[in-house]
Amino acid sequence: AQSVSQHNHHVILSEAASLELGCNYSYGGTVNLFWYVQYPGQHLQLLLKYFSGDPLVKGIKGFEAEFIKSKFSFNLRKPSVQWSDTAEYFCACLDSSYKLIFGSGTRLLVRP
Amino acid sequence: KAGVTQTPRYLIKTRGQQVTLSCSPISGHRSVSWYQQTPGQGLQFLFEYFSETQRNKGNFPGRFSGRQFSNSRSEMNVSTLELGDSALYLCASSLEWQVEAFFGQGTRLTVV
Numbered sequence: 595a596q597s598v599s600q601h602n603h604h605v606i607l608s609e610a611a612s613l614e615l616g617c618n619y620s621y622g623g624t625v626n627l628f629w630y631v632q633y634p635g636q637h638l639q640l641l642l643k644y645f646s647g648d649p650l651v652k653g654i655k656g657f658e659a660e661f662i663k664s665k666f667s668f669n670l671r672k673p674s675v676q677w678s679d680t681a682e683y684f685c686a687c688l689d690s691s692y693k694l695i696f697g698s699g700t701r702l703l704v705r706p
Numbered sequence: 707k708a709g710v711t712q713t714p715r716y717l718i719k720t721r722g723q724q725v726t727l728s729c730s731p732i733s734g735h736r737s738v739s740w741y742q743q744t745p746g747q748g749l750q751f752l753f754e755y756f757s758e759t760q761r762n763k764g765n766f767p768g769r770f771s772g773r774q775f776s777n778s779r780s781e782m783n784v785s786t787l788e789l790g791d792s793a794l795y796l797c798a799s800s801l802e803w804q805v806e807a808f809f810g811q812g813t814r815l816t817v818v
Contacts, residue, residue, distance in 0.1 A: 626805070637709075638796065638809035645805075684749065693762050694739070694798075694807060696749035 596621040596689040600697035607675050608705050615670040615700050617659075617685030626688040627668045629659055630696075633681045641683075644668065655679070677706045708732065710799050710810035718816045724785040727813045731778050731799030737761075738780040739807065740772060743794040752795075755780055756802075787817045 597620045607613060619625060629641040642653025649661040659670045668685060685697040711730040719725050731738050739762075740752040751764040755774035772782045778799075784791055794814050798807035 630809075637811040638798075640806060640808075643806065686749075688805075691762055693751045693754070693764065694741075695751070696741075698748045 596687065596695050598685050598687055598695050598697040600683075600685055600700050602700045603698065604701050604703070606703045606705065609677055610674050611704075613670070613672040613675045613679070613702070615683055615685075615702070617668045617670065617697060618666050619668065619685075619687045619695075620666065621687060621689065623690065625661075627659075627661060628686045628688075628694070629653065629657070629668075629670050630684045630686060631681045632684065632699075638684070641670070675702075675704050677704050680704045710797055710808055712795075712797050712810035712813050714813060715811065716814045716816075718818060719787050720818055721787055721789060723787050724783065725787060725815060727782045727784075727795055727797075727815070729780045729782070729797030729799075729810060731780070731797075732808055735799035735801055735808070736778055737800045737802060738774055738778060739798045739800075740780070740782050741796040741798065742766075743796055743812070744792075749796070752782070784815075789817050791815065792817045 599618045601616050627644045630638045631641050632638050641657050642651050644651045644661045652658045683700045686694050713728045737756045739754040741749050743749045754762040758774045769785045774780045794812045796812045797810045800807045
């Protein structure tokens with residue numbers, strides 16, 4: 595079965611620090627990949643998505659992710675985090691039957 | 707346009723009871739999916755409905771069921787509730803095949 599792994603469960607950064615959250619997926623075929631964010635008390639929101647084309651994907655709020663097929667990775671990055679980025683981040687992929695498979699999530703705490 | 711609306715937001719039920727949760731998708735969206743979110747298991751796919759038909763099903767027992775109405779609104783039912791069913795239940799809608807899923811704020815179910 596396809597799976598998504600997020601190895602960093604908790605990340606603590608100071609404001610203005612750079613962020614990189616890891617995501618690895620197991621599916622070897624055509625992949626559709628997503629990063630979702632869940633701010634405290636709010637619903638899951640789509641940050642960015644990759645279906646095909648340019649492996650460097652830019653999303654909302656200054657986030658970007660790079661799809662590296664050889665490494666089965668889709669890491670999320672942001673050059674300079676803000677306190678308002680404190681949230682839980684989920685990587686997900688569409689499996690072969692078009693179900694969204696989520697990683698376990700990474701809780702990010704940004705200290706002012 | 708209005709987002710995905712889930713009702714109720716909070717529920718407390720006792721073991722053995724049954725519960726029905728409701729989801730109204732974004733206008734025009736015909737696909738509705740349900741997910742269970744728990745601290746231990748993360749986000750797990752329950753099932754997906756499209757045009758009143760269940761298209762996809764996750765690995766949950768038969769106590770979990772759902773349906774979709776002609777206006778795309780969906781309900782999820784859990785019978786014979788167990789303590790382990792305590793979770794945040796999320797509904798997501800999309801135009802087609804979860805290509806870009808929009809999530810509701812969820813229903814927090816507590817089973818006592």
